[in-house]
Amino acid sequence: MNKIIFAEFIGPDTKMFRIDAPLIAAKQKPGQFIILRVSPEGERIPLTIADSDTKEGSITIIAQGIGKTTKELNNLNAGDYIQDLVGPLGKPSHIENFGTAVSIGGGVGTAIAYSTAKGLKHAGNKVISIIGGRSKEYVILEKEMRDIADEVIITTDDGSYGKKGFVTDSLKEIIDSGEKVDFVLAIGPIPMMKAVADVTRPYGIKTVVSLNPIMVDGTGMCGGCRAVVDDKTVFVCVDGPEFDAHKVDFRLLTQRNRIYNDQEKESVENHNCRMLKMADEVANG
């Protein structure tokens, strides 16, 4: 059991947690993830570590309440406990001084990009951060990115904040402006990562994405998280989670993330029913 030290909503259904986990904090490197369960009957879900604080002995994770587990997680507050927490899992990001690095985060993906962007900055890169969101309230970690990046560009689909458009529009602008981009990190929804890969491919810019498939154990034992990269099957949990964006089979990734769509709906409905029942019980004393 790991205690939640701090919890706060930073966007719609998006919550940031600092969790007491000194062993993980001491070991964590950018790009690695944890697996957690919120209850004794809970599912194991992977979440990338956004940050760690070795002094406090804590790690930061950011979750968007989409499935049952993330919704339940987002009901937890400071002082509550996480049932199980294991990590750091996966290979750390490959970080070196590439020159100019563009870090692109879409929605909650910005949380994952943050840790690696910070590492890229420490390694001496010029870091340009693009933060994308559907609208203003989905733009997260702007302040944190401004603290570490040389430049921050905000884009929103509806133009309610920053530039109107997609992250790829801003990326194209940077490339077209003549800035020599040496490295691109793109983390977010699958269509966004695929779009970024399509933009950088003709320029031959090294581009890395972090994959978030369905996992169970997270240590290579089950093979549920398999993806195809460079025409070879990989296990994202032990071979990744970061891969060369130009070689990832995004179509397969989308297909495999849909495996449990029907059950996921049932599970969320079940969760909502229980929440309503609890609300009724509270209301009726």
Added chain:
Amino acid sequence: MAEITQAQRMKIQRHPMPEQDPKVRARNFKEVNFGYDEKTAIEEANRCIQCPKPNCVKGCPVNVKIPTFIQAIADGAFRDAAQILKQDNALPAVCGRVCPQEVQCEKVCILAKKGKPVAIGNLERFAADWERENIGVHPPHVGKKTGKKVAIVGGGPAGLSCAGDLISMGHDVTVFEALHTIGGVLMYGIPEFRLPKDIVQKEVESLMEAGVVFKPNMVIGLSTTIDELLQEYNAVFVGVGAGLPYFLNIPGENLNGVYSSNEYLTRVNLMKAYTFPSADTPIYDVAEKNVAVFGGGNTAMDAVRTSLRLGAKKAMIMYRRTEEEMPARKEEIHHAKEEGVEFNTLLAPLEFKGDERGKLNAVVLQKCELGEPDASGRRRPVPIDGAIVEIPIDVAVVAIGNGSNPIVSRTTPDLEVNKWGNIIVDETTMKTNKKGVFAGGDIVSGGATVILAMGAGRTAAKSIDEYLKSE
């Protein structure tokens, strides 16, 4: 009780294991076998002729004093029987259920020469169950504390048996487990209907009572490394088990609905997907659907019988060779057939096919015939030219074994492994090339059985004890 003559003993017929009706049990997750009652156990124990030089003890990978515990059952001293078992076996209730006795102790039982061997496994199970149900599992005896500390990496059969022996020898023992529950394959792999999870946890609890410290959610290599453990502990035993599942390497293997047996069984056993949505972890809904399991080992039998219990319309085994060559325990094959599993042999998968959404809907298979024996001594399946069939299926489970997990070796570069990633040890001592590091179980041998892993754990415990004394 009146003395029984040897002649009378020889006349007693082996007592079959009482079990749930196949039609009923094929649709529930309750244990298949009920176990002997006291009267049956005593009668079966009376079949043992107490050989002066018992082969059975040598046939057992952990050398359980089989005639001695059987005599205790015959005398009605069930508590003693359990204690005798536990001197050599940390998990008797588990082994009584999952050991392949037919190729070990029972195979060499003198009675097997003329008839059926003593039902050693059933008696082992009886003694362990009797203790648990009547007086509670007694923790193993703990020797005088030595002040030495041992870290055990992996809470499966190898690690648990190593822990049980080391705690008895007076050492401090800490077990690190990657998953959230202790037990390894006993929890994630072997299904509830063959090995109830409560029983595993009771045996783990008895080790805890004896003083073994368990640390779940620790992936050694990532959470901490072997080298770091060596700074805090006098010795380390690595028993991380089998690792990455093998796939068939045929087209369509990443379609939705194609599972490794590890994933299929972990979802159901460890994560309790069969109670979904009460438990949060889902599994593909197989109600009224066709499931094909590829492989012929115990894991394949577990997976195919699990799919029946999840409601599959048709649960099929697909095997390249014939039933003769299947590595599964005979009892598992027999049980699977009784429950209605369809056995399709001499069929090698060529391709999985799916719909436009990426959902599996068929498998294409090559019909084979048996040719000359291969390296394993089993006759090799040879394709019959042009004999190709397509069978509609909704779920495929690939149960063809595991490779080694790379996490420990990747993070402990000076630990010697072979080209398959298995840790290299001296087989008599389980010592690795790295000072103070021992290893055993599937990470050394490749995929094997629970009891062989436990045997390796015991051998390692003995040599760790010697190492600690000489240190």
